[in-house]
């Protein structure tokens with residue numbers, strides 16, 4: 001599970017570091033706070049009960065992610081509470097999105113905006129749905145997607161928490177998350193073995209994957225797969241594929257100056273300069289919602 005105290009300490013360190021803007025860090029910290037405060041309304045027991053009804057091994061053997069959205073029943077009190085807090089946070093920070101916030105609020109009050117649907121559609125990658133709703137409500141698509149993702153993250157993490165131990169490394173060597181089906185947000189190369197582990201930014205799951213293999217397009221041609229460092233000697237690098245022009249941020253734990261705890265959500269947050277560098281080189285993030 002994401003350790004909120006650990007991430008808050010990372011954010012404090014970044015504030016002192018001064019590389020990222022204080023406003024960005026404050027915003028992110030408030031979002032996390034809203035997510036974790038509201039998560040108290042959700043009972044892990046109830047989630048574990050739902051998980052028991054999933055046909056885990058059957059789905060895995062068919063290459064289908066474990067989370068069965070037909071059977072998932074998301075906690076509505078949680079969604080309503082978090083939605084309210086996210087809008088309030090955005091109101092405090094995002095001046096340019098004022099009209100989006102107003103339009104979303106009126107949609108919520110007038111039409112009873114279906115938050116559960118919003119979450120399920122973002123997790124299942126229904127891009128057309130967001131196109132349509134964005135036009136209907138007159139809310140920017142990127143804004144709607146961000147909100148949907150922030151609503152989804154903590155809940156999915158709770159489901160994934162109960163499911164992660166059901167998958168063995170050899171069972172799922174695929175380019176998408178075994179729990180929720182989304183493409184990886186980052187990767188790490190393990191300290192002892194150099195094994196490549198992919199990480200899902202949606203549900204915070206990790207799974208093993210081949211080293212010379214693009215998770216986004218399945219390219220295995222080593223001549224068309226490479227990586228670059230932004231800083232020499234750094235443990236951080238960007239893996240790129242010439243086939244699909246996607247990139248994946250990677251932390252090579254063997255290059256860390258000393259062994260330390262790794263929380264991928266914090267790693268993702270603290271490596272924006274890699275995203276910027278990759279985009280400058282003409283590569284795209286493999287996560288469609290960004």
Ligand SMILES: [Zn+2]
Nearest residue numbers: 177180200203
């Ligand atoms: Zn996932």
Ligand SMILES: [Zn+2]
Nearest residue numbers: 214217241244
């Ligand atoms: Zn590729």
